[in-house]
Amino acid sequence: MYANWGKRVFDVTLALLLALPALVLCVFCVVAIRQESFGPGLFKQARVGRNRKLFTLYKLRTMSAGTGDRASHEVAASQITRIGRILRRTKLDELPQLINVLKGDMSFVGPRPCLPNQESLIAERVSRDVFAIRPGITGAAQLAGIDMSTPTELSIVDARYRSDINFRSDLAYIIGTALGRGGGDAVKDG
DSSP states (O other): OIIIIIHHHHHHHHHHHHHHHHHHHHHHHHHHHHHHSSSOSEEEEEEEOGGGOEEEEEEEOOBOTTOOSOOGGGSBGGGBOHHHHHHHHHTGGGTTHHHHHHHTSOEEESOOOBOTTOHHHHHHHHHTTGGGSOOEEEOHHHHTTOOTTSHHHHHHHHHHHHHTOOHHHHHHHHHHHHTTOSOOOOOBOO
8 A cells, every 4th residue: 555655645744744854955965066166056967767768867066067867886985076976975966856756756765766878777677577666865775876887786686676676675765865864876087
């Protein structure tokens, strides 16, 4: 029952409760981003969602402007801004995704949404029916330190989550993320 309508009710309720504090934090973060580097504070990017439907993902910008549509593990560490490193470490860069949760594009917990050009990851997720569920702001793979640079391993963990969605584990993933557990996406040295 939770995996069907209960998860969506939980997502919307939590997103509404967090909306005002998140908005205030985002304003401060955008100011800091704009003071450090040229470009917008908010980052928008096409991602692959539930049933392989494309949607626009919102994040606070953590990379130099003009980095393009590349996965984090394909970007040099030098392209992450100073404030971007802080935002990634604290997971504050994810706050604008509350918009995606409210719109129904995402859930709080689920597989991290990939880029449309990440063909090997998409193929792995298709083979394991991972796209049957909404992508998430956080999830099992993120807390286990598995990122998109290992598509097979990532899709296996995503499929395991899909087959055992429950409130208790979702709450544990959210709390773990809020406490700073898990890793962000890897970046190249340099």
